[in-house]
Amino acid sequence: MNELFEDDGPAPQGNQPEYTVSELSGAVKRVIEGEFGLVRVRGEVGRVSRPASGHLYFDLKDDRSVIAAISWKGQVAKMQVRPEEGMEVVATGRMTTFPGQSKYQLIVDDVAPAGAGALMAMLEKRKAALGAEGLFDAGRKQLIPYLPKVIGVITSPSGAVIRDILHRLRDRFPRHVLIWPVAVQGQDCAAQVAAAIRGFNAIAPGGPIPRPDVLIVARGGGSLEDLWGFNEEIVVRAAAASDIPLISAVGHETDTTLIDYAADLRAPTPTAAAELAVPVRLELMATLDALGARLLRGTVQGVTARGQRLRDLARALPRLETLLATPRQRLDAGTSRLGAALGLAVARKRGGFDRIAGRVQPALLRGALARQRDLLQAREERLNRAMALRAERRRERLEALAGRLSPALARMLGDAGRKVSDGRRDLGRLAERLEAAPTVRLARLADRLEALDRTRLTLGYAQTLKRGYAVVRGDGAVVTGKAAAERASVLEIEFQDGRVSLGGRGTKRAKGDGGPEQGSLF
Template identity: 60%
Template sequence: MSDLIDDPSPGENAPEFSVSELSGAVKRVVEGEFGFVRVRGEVGRVSRPRSGHVYLDLKDDRAVLAGVIWKGVSSRLAVQPEEGMEVVATGRLTTFPGQSRYQIVIDDVKPAGMGALMALLEKRKKALAAEGLFDESRKKRRPYLPEIIGVVTSPSGAVIRDILHRLRDRFPRKVLIWPVAVQGERCAPEVARAIEGFNRLTPGGALPRPDLLIVARGGGSVEDLWGFNEEIVVRAAAASQIPLISAVGHETDTTLIDFASDVRAPTPSAAAELAVPVRLDLLAWFDNQEARLTHALTKGISDRGQRLRDLARALPRVETLLDGPRQRLDGWAERLPNALTRSVQLRRVRLYESTGALRPGLLRRAWESDRRRLDTAIARLSTGAIERDIERKSRDLTALSRRLSDAGTRQVQRWRERVDGLERLRETVGYEATLRRGYAVVRGDGDVVTTKAAAETASGLEIEFADGRLPVVSGGGSAPKRAKPKPDAPDQGSLF
């Protein structure tokens, strides 16, 4: 019986731990054995509290591993984890004693292969397209010739040199460069801030707001260009009030900023070509338009002059218009004396016939009847209405006279302005204006000389300047002054 009491039961000699001591021991063992691990799995639940930390689950078909990404690490990640993405997480295993569980503290997350990255890209593209950020109706028309161009790119790469070189060759413009990182974790936030910063500039300020933006980067892998697929960059490009040209990568590279921008260029050099026209082509176009305008004006004046001459030939001469009235006047002058004499005779005969039938009593009764009618008419007649009518018609006549005078004055003024305009046009088209600009007219033997051969065969030359004519003889000397021609002698060397 005593032997049974003195013999201790199995396990009673094992060390005794507190809960915290045991949890700490487990934590040290786990962290010592798995200080650095890489885990591949599918991202499950993702939680982003206000603290900025990211809590997630990594899972496969048989197990789930809890994970945490601290705030400082999350802000530096090139690719943010999203639910359903297959990733490779790098970090260290540890335990969380408060809930008796183990977890991985993640230091880096990368998509597990190109397929996962492209699947994430396609998912993000569909989500942004559903919001309408890629709609054609949102795209703005780029200016034909911008005064200031803003370029968002790396200041040390070959891209900015290519853009500046192409702009200098085609049409030099002012360029504002906003330096950014074009790959890595700093790429997306810096590019988004650059686009927003250019849009916040004041037009015409000390640092003027650009009329056009170019976001450019050279070629690279999908991972190198991933910053231009980030949501903040796409939203900044879609919200830009300044027209934006995307020139990221080579022609075969496609990023999400290409869909949100107003114009996509296959290369940075092509973006510079889209930004400005060719200056020499514009100058040639303007010269062509000037020549066409001059030809049209000259032809219009020539056609109207010919039309006026044709109409003048169709009009009859003044002498012809007066021949018929002059003959009729002569015929009426010859017939007038006889007509007057006959008219007097006829009236005299009617007077004799009327006086033969008159009697004193009949005349008295007729006179009294006419006198009564006259008194009645005088009593009924009122001069007030006549005077008012005369006054009203006088005012109307004065107003009409004033309007006629004003209309005549305006018509004369328009004719005067038109004559002045035609005179100015004549002086502009005439060769005298050309002489005043430094040109001269050469005449030989009284005719205008336009070739060297004609000048060599002429016995004497005469040069007309804006202020006079200078005779020239063979040998380079001046010819003796000629006697001034008579006023009625025509000038054989005149161009008109």
């Protein structure tokens, strides 16, 4: 009975070891990191989060599972393509655990799109989003200037693209070119290209650095991944916001990036961008000459046609004698009546004078003269007073102007003296430059002449003879073929150290004879 109520104590533990929570978590961490030290995981990007620390947190998932992934700040800066929600990617990294939450996660070193299809899908999605904002509308595009004075080029300074652009501009119409060097591939490409576009737009007109009239963003051909920097949103927004007209020349003719839609004009190649930026100078000059010739021919033809028209109209006019016959007859008739009319008019005027003279008396005339004299004296006095007053006012105004004139004259003389001094100083500098210019010019011409003479000696056939070659002449002319050598009566061979004459036709090889050719040496 006592055995039934006996305390048996703790149950036996067996031989399994005991772990603390931290020990077990550490063991699991070592196993997972040892087995999955470097893995590549393909999946769809789920939730994406980037806090202020700069680290990138996101999920990789398929239709059945989800793996938490994290990329540290330094790794994010090296990524060419950053994961976005909905992308299918291949993530490269290592598996580890997070003991604080009892979970495993993937530390991602690099992310690559899972094939071109994923990149194209992301590109179409971004294109639709930016297009919905109106960044690609045709109504906001600017016209490219017909003949820009300054052209800004945004490209790599070390590639063949900038040489092709400069060569094409030099051939068509030389212009002032400003180059903004940028990376055209890699992680820094998008930021540098956007900064270059904004930098050119920030140049103030009329400043020490000329503001470009048109911009060219150029890069050679490449794969979709190589050109991805020109699909970034920061580049597209910078191109759309540019106040300076922008030509996009990224890739070859079949390559299309989002900057092509935001630019004011797309060129199929960088060389074509230079052709679209400027016209052909020789064609403009030829057109101008043709238009001048047309203007001259038109002027001559117009003058000739109007002269012929004038002669035609002149033949249609009546003769001068016909036009003057009637007026001449009327003049003769008036002349015949003029003598009688003058006598009648004199008689009438004399009768009228006789009637008026009877009423005119000397006393009336003297009174009228006295009244006119008094009126004239009054007006004379008024005129004298007015003239004196006006002269006084003019004198006062002249004195005031004279007082102002003296300081102004002194200032003008001082300014003139300074200008004369500056002119003498500038003239002295120009005289020094003028004296030195002939010497410098002659030295340059002498150097060029010496270089041309060296080139002449290098390219001359005498140098070729020194390398073991010879010149064959037949009858005084250079022989270049067998037929000409056979026709020549005398052959002359020129070596580096002299000439040798041989017989011509007599040196032919006898047919059927396998021995050496027979000839004579002069």
